[in-house]
Amino acid sequence: DAKTTQPTSMDCAEGRAANLPCNHSTISGNEYVYWYRQIHSQGPQYIIHGLKNNETNEMASLIITEDRKSSTLILPHATLRDTAVYYCIVRVAGDSWGKFQFGAGTQVVVTP
Amino acid sequence: ETGVTQSPTHLIKTRGQQVTLRCSSQSGHNTVSWYQQALGQGPQFIFQYYREEENGRGNFPPRFSGLQFPNYSSELNVNALELDDSALYLCASSFGTEYNEQFFGPGTRLTVL
Numbered sequence: 051d052a053k054t055t056q057p058t059s060m061d062c063a064e065g066r067a068a069n070l071p072c073n074h075s076t077i078s079g080n081e082y083v084y085w086y087r088q089i090h091s092q093g094p095q096y097i098i099h100g101l102k103n104n105e106t107n108e109m110a111s112l113i114i115t116e117d118r119k120s121s122t123l124i125l126p127h128a129t130l131r132d133t134a135v136y137y138c139i140v141r142v143a144g145d146s147w148g149k150f151q152f153g154a155g156t157q158v159v160v161t162p
Numbered sequence: 163e164t165g166v167t168q169s170p171t172h173l174i175k176t177r178g179q180q181v182t183l184r185c186s187s188q189s190g191h192n193t194v195s196w197y198q199q200a201l202g203q204g205p206q207f208i209f210q211y212y213r214e215e216e217n218g219r220g221n222f223p224p225r226f227s228g229l230q231f232p233n234y235s236s237e238l239n240v241n242a243l244e245l246d247d248s249a250l251y252l253c254a255s256s257f258g259t260e261y262n263e264q265f266f267g268p269g270t271r272l273t274v275l
Contacts (some may be wrong), residue, residue, distance in 0.1 A: 084262070093164070093252050093266025094205065137204055149218055150264065152197075152204030 054138045059157040062132075068125040070156055072138030075119045080142050083114060084150070085123045087134040094137065094152070097123065128160045164188060166255050166267035174273045175243050183238040183270045185253030193217075193259055194236040196228060197252040199269070205252055211236055212259050240272075248274045 055073040062068040074083065084099040098105055098112045100121075105112045111124040125132055137155040165188035175181050187194050193212045197205035207220035211230035225241040234255075240247055250271050254264035 082262075091268070093166070093254070093268055094264075095164075095266070096263040099262055135204075149195075149207045149210070149220060150205075151207065154202075154204055 053151075054140060054153055056136075056138050056153065056156045058154070059159070062125075062128045062158060062160050064130060064160055064162050065127055068128040068132065068158060068160070070123040070125075070136050070138075070158065071120065072123070073120045074138070074140045077118050077140050078142075081140045082142070083112065083118075083121045084139040084141060085110070085112065086137045086139065086150075086152070087132075088137070088155070089131075089134040097136075128158075130160050130162065132158065133160045134158060164255075164265040164267065166253060166265050168251075168253050168267040168270050170270060171268070172271045172273075174275065176275050177243055177245060179243050180239065180241045181243060181272060183240075183251050183253075183272070185236045185238070185255075185267060187234045187236070187253075187255030188265050191255035191257050191265070192234050193256045193261070194230055194234065195254045195256070195264060196236070196238045197254065198222070198247075199250040199252060200246075201249070208238070210259075217259060243274045245274050248272060 085097040086094040088094045100112045114121045135155040167186045195210040196208040199205040209219040214230045227239045230236045250269040252269045254266045256264045
């Protein structure tokens with residue numbers, strides 16, 4: 051699986067959009083971009099995934115560049131409950147081997 | 163809440179001992195994956211069980227072993243505990259092997275003294 055690079059930490063004001071970048075310059079054509087987050091003292095939680103088209107769900111939007119070498123997770127209106135570590139992962143979708151390779155992630159702190 | 167439960171919540175062991183951690187998967191899920199998360203790091207994949215068989219393993223020594231039972235619950239066993247085994251152990255369940263979303267439990271915090 052390709053590796054990802056994320057900033058170590060970032061702050062965001064409550065009510066504003068949080069834009070979380072991720073670089074995955076060695077991503078393969080059949081690898082998807084996944085985002086998970088981990089709130090303190092809990093297990094990771096799935097947010098969204100995509101291949102090359104932008105994706106949106108009730109939690110977030112995922113914007114993937116045309117060359118697929120980077121992506122941005124957007125939390126449209128950050129709340130204090132969005133404070134968490136956010137992980138960007140690349141993986142072959144439906145990989146029967148099952149492994150998700152988590153990096154260190156980005157610690158996002160949402161402030162009032 | 164994901165419906166995935168783990169026990170115990172916390173555990174303290176001494177070096178050289180053996181430990182068993184337990185996981186009950188979400189209803190309807192037949193795949194369980196185990197991860198180790200050291201302090202300040204992301205979770206690292208240990209192995210996955212599907213229909214009671216190991217179906218993939220990460221870079222962990224054989225003293226890390228597991229079981230999956232007919233009701234799809236699972237155990238993680240670690241023999242000859244080392245200080246570096248101190249970590250949060252996470253269990254995740256899903257349906258089938260070709261999935262995109264895993265549902266994680268709250269984890270078991272293991273401390274090895």
